[in-house]
Amino acid sequence: MTEKIKNSRLSFGYWFKLFLIVAFPLHVWGLLMIFRDIEFITERTNLWDAFGYSGYSLLFILVESILLSVIVWALSLLLPKGWGESRMLAVTGSLFSILAGASIVDMAFHAFSEVRISKQYLYGLKNFTATTYALISAAVIAAMVISLLLILKTNKGEKVFTEIFERVSMLGYLYLFLDAAGIAIVILRNLSEKY
Amino acid sequence: MRKELTRRDFLKLASLVPIVKILAPRIPNPEKNNLPNILILLFDAWSAKNVSLYGYPRNTTPYLERLAQKAIVYHNHYAGGYFTVPGTTSLLTGVLAWQHLYFRTKYKLAPYYKEHNLFSAFPEYKRIAYSHNLLANDVLNFLTDSLDKLKPWQELYKWPNPAQSLFFRDNDISSIGWIRTMDTTDTGAASSVFLSRLLSYLIDRANQKQAEIFPLGIPRSGQSFHFILEDAIDWLANFVKSEEEPFLAYYHLFPPHDPYNTRFEYHQHFKDDGYAPEEKPEHFLSAGISHANNLINRQQYDEYLLYVDAEIDRLFALLESTGKLENTWILLTSDHGEIFERGLKAHLKPSFYDPGAKVPLLIFPPGQKNRIDIHVPTSAIDLLPTLKTILGQKTPEWAEGQVLPPFNQDDTENRAINIPDCREYEAGEPFRHASLMLRKGRYKLIHHFGSSFGYERLKGNPLSELYDLENDPEEITNLFDQETELGNALLGELYAKMRELSVKE
Structure with a gap:
């Protein structure tokens, strides 16, 4: 069994590539939120605490990236055996990215909307939530179907997605470097005695 | 005829050790026997200006007004700071922030006050503390050498924050990191794209039963941890009933701190009641909160006060049933106020207007039969010298405050009351x-x-x-x-x- 996994497309190498793809949107959004908060934390206490806050946030985002990449990797087991690693990555990566994108757009609406609409007001509107989420779900499903068709029905589609994810993986290394710096900050802060 | 202690004899005697330990607290201590208990009960962000007992037009504290008939009521009592850190530290050290230097969490408590504070001043007591508010818990963490027990803050919360336990040495910042990453409650957004949603779903599901009781959401601390005030009050009543005496207990409960998530009985209680405080000019430290929004915030705060008031009454009823009121001094107060005017938000800036600076103080002496009203200005740092005087002890030289009237016969009308912030x-x-x-x-x-x-x-x-x-x-x-x-x-x-x-x- 171990040998089978080792030799199959579900190898560690496959998981690591998947991890970099998964980590990409999570880190892009996470860093955006961190940058938004840095000024507030610095003003609240100081710059070292702002670094500390960034370190903890990056650590939690790294843990989330690892957990989700393991889940997506495990879900890959359900896909047809005949697909090669490249197609597997293109399919799982694109589906995950669309879901992540939808989640980020929804959060961005709340976090960065110029016109601030309170949640209470939104929830007070009849059918607002149901209608909005039905529209979002339809758009997400449509995007998923289109990307699947492009990958599975056209060689060019698969190639485009594969190349995009190759570039995304390169950026992923940069995020890993930031994560490592974040962990170092967390360790340093927990070695010093406050009280 | 000296008999050697055999191994068997030793083991027999050793078996008695646990019994002695169990009985130990019950053996009367002649020094401690006559000392009354002291319970300092603090409700966070409780402005005296919004309390009907002090003349606020809305009837926010009907129960407190009844309880006050057997209390000393201080009408011009000032906190030691404009938010939790300096406010709590001043109360507990008996000096203002310009001496204890714990202006905010980026600083540390001046080392001298780790061993010179309200708890160290009463070594003959069993000294216990608890805080719902993590910033106040941070203050208490500095005072652990003077405490016999610091009840972990998580014990009265429903969903503890794992970062707090994992990164204890850096609990403030790790906690903020966790909240901003995982908590979508305030803004609908968090740094985590998926796990925050899962966590939010799980918490909402677990809280569903209580959600009906709290239309604006289950009460939570500023750090988004949920709690039920009733649980804290029940626990406190049980503690007073069963704790070893004499005790000096400091309990810092989160309400009526924002968010003002009151119970359904009080929700919208003051809606359209005709009360409309006048609009005041914008302050230079303003957060830009409009007058209309501050009116809504004020209404929600006042409705939260009704909940707090009812729970204070329930606590006193529970304590009365235990008979412990006969031997317990209760001090009811706050660490700072709350402001709803001039574009200011809650207690975020040191404007030092009375709504943010003045807090309630009621002292309930055991067996008190009548109400005494004190109108001279007083300060949070006065509690320490006052308690020493009540016990017939000398005020420590390092204490900055004065003994409160009526325990002090001096003329304190023209003394200076300060609040510094830096x-x-x-x-x-x-x-x-x-x-x-x-x-x-x-x-x-x-x-x-x-x-x-x-x-x-x-x-x-x-x-x-x-x-x-x-x-x-x-x-x-x-x-x-x-x-x-x-x-x-x-x-x-x-x-x-x-x-x-x-x-x-």
């Missing part, structure tokens, strides 16, 4: 970006100076405000340019105090 502090250096308050008799001076940390709008020019609280309790007419002699005299007093402290450092 944004950036360096040992030995004068304050640079600071706000200071001085209340003396009927007058109050507020002095702001600095060039950053929110003081940019002053453009380098200090701002002094002088109010005659007797004729202008709403603090609208700044008399500083009219009453120049008085204003400068009070300002001189403030600067002299700062110089004195600067020399000390």
